[in-house]
Amino acid sequence: MLIQRIITGSILAALLALAVFNLSSAYFSLLLAVVTFVAAWEWCNLIKIDSLAKRGMFFILLAVPMFWIHFWSEFLELSAQALELSVQAVYKSAKSADWIGVSSFLDGWDFPDLRIYSGLLEWLVIPAVLFWIIVMVLIRNTPEGVLKLELKPRNKSLIGWFILITTWMFLSRLRTFYGSEMAMYFFILIWAADIAAYFSGRKYGTTKLAPEISPGKTVAGMYGAMSVGVLCAVVLSLIYGFTWMIAADFVLLSVLAVLISIYGDLFISVVKRQRGVKDSGALLPGHGGILDRIDSILAAAPLFYAGVYLIYRQVS
Numbered sequence: 624m625l626i627q628r629i630i631t632g633s634i635l636a637a638l639l640a641l642a643v644f645n646l647s648s649a650y651f652s653l654l655l656a657v658v659t660f661v662a663a664w665e666w667c668n669l670i671k672i673d674s675l676a677k678r679g680m681f682f683i684l685l686a687v688p689m690f691w692i693h694f695w696s697e698f699l700e701l702s703a704q705a706l707e708l709s710v711q712a713v714y715k716s717a718k719s720a721d722w723i724g725v726s727s728f729l730d731g732w733d734f735p736d737l738r739i740y741s742g743l744l745e746w747l748v749i750p751a752v753l754f755w756i757i758v759m760v761l762i763r764n765t766p767e768g769v770l771k772l773e774l775k776p777r778n779k780s781l782i783g784w785f786i787l788i789t790t791w792m793f794l795s796r797l798r799t800f801y802g803s804e805m806a807m808y809f810f811i812l813i814w815a816a817d818i819a820a821y822f823s824g825r826k827y828g829t830t831k832l833a834p835e836i837s838p839g840k841t842v843a844g845m846y847g848a849m850s851v852g853v854l855c856a857v858v859l860s861l862i863y864g865f866t867w868m869i870a871a872d873f874v875l876l877s878v879l880a881v882l883i884s885i886y887g888d889l890f891i892s893v894v895k896r897q898r899g900v901k902d903s904g905a906l907l908p909g910h911g912g913i914l915d916r917i918d919s920i921l922a923a924a925p926l927f928y929a930g931v932y933l934i935y936r937q938v939s
Contacts, residue, residue: 627909632814635907635916639810644803649693652795656689659791662913665903666787669894669914670779681780685788692792695744744792745932751789751925758922759886762893766835769893779894790921793928801931809880809927812855813919816848816881817888823847832885837892845885852881869934876930880923887922891915 642654663685667678691698761769774782798806824844832840856877860870891914895903904912 629909631907631909636810636814640807643798643807643810648795648799651798652693652791655791655794656686658913658917659685659689659787661906662917663783663787665912665914666783666894669898669900669903670776670783671898672776672780681784684784688788689791692744692788693795744796747789748793748925748929748932751785751793752929754785755883755887755922755926758890759883762833762836762886762889766833770835770896786921790917790924793924794920797924797928797931801935805931808855808859809924810920812852812877812880812927813884813923815851815855816884817919819851820844820848820885823850833889836889836896840885840889845882848881848885849878852877869938872930872934872937876927876934880927880930883926884919884923887920888918890922891918 642651646654660682663682664678667673667681672678672681794806794809797809820840821844824839824841824847827843827847828841830842831838832842832845853874856870856874859865860873865873891903895901902911903914906912907916910916
């Protein structure tokens with residue numbers, strides 16, 4: 624099983640690196656969308672949505688906002704142009720018809736430039752980060768209560784829709800706005816932490832982190848993962864020659880991203896336990912399904928993006 628996991632993981636890592644460094648932002652976003660839809664199919668299995676019609680509706684409700692988010696800047700540009708042309712047309716009509724009141728009003732009206740709202744989507748990171756913080760607190764303090772929590776399929780669908788679309792969105796924006804290197808660093812960080820948690824847990828793990836949810840997770844594994852997070856941030860800072868302040872920011876961000884990623888893993892474990900299955904699917908030999916492979920990324924992506932956004936604002 625371990626050999627199979629290593630082979631599959633190595634192939635996935637190589638393919639991901641090729642995609643991160645060679646695909647354009649648009650095609651990388653499209654690739655992430657494909658992975659998101661496969662994960663959505665697995666989510667439907669986990670929450671017992673068996674009807675093809677309902678699954679189709681779930682996919683449509685994912686695809687429409689994804690399309691809208693991807694073309695948000697273009698939408699604002701077209702809206703701004705349409706508003707400007709409309710105002711000009713009304714002004715000319717008012718002038719020719721001698722509607723002095725209307726033309727005077729339009730003369731003095733400083734209509735807004737809709738392009739200034741291009742950064743509005745950044746605010747969506749706040750509910751995403753808050754959601755995962757709440758999940759972390761609940762799993763840490765009341766794991767049995769979380770396991771016994773019974774939600775309606777509608778609510779489970781909403782949760783799945785939310786976590787999948789925010790993960791796609793902020794991974795896409797991370798790659799588009801902060802470059803291939805930063806996106807690759809994020810993936811290396813999460814996967815290195817996952818590997819460190821596994822081996823340090825096997826070697827030193829005695830105290831279970833959340834035995835009711837995932838008996839294999841240990842406190843030692845969590846500390847091992849967080850230690851690797853520190854190491855990754857230090858290596859990144861040395862490679863790019865960050866100042867001490869920026870380096871310290873990346874150390875903190877990396878540790879927090881690793882910490883919350885562990886609870887992303889536990890969250891998917893909760894959903895699988897409630898469904899009574901070991902894996903979310905069987906697409907990846909040795910790993911299970913797509914959700915089994917990206918569970919940590921689901922929780923870490925919004926927080927990491929928020930941290931990088933704040934760090935770059937500080938630098939600029």
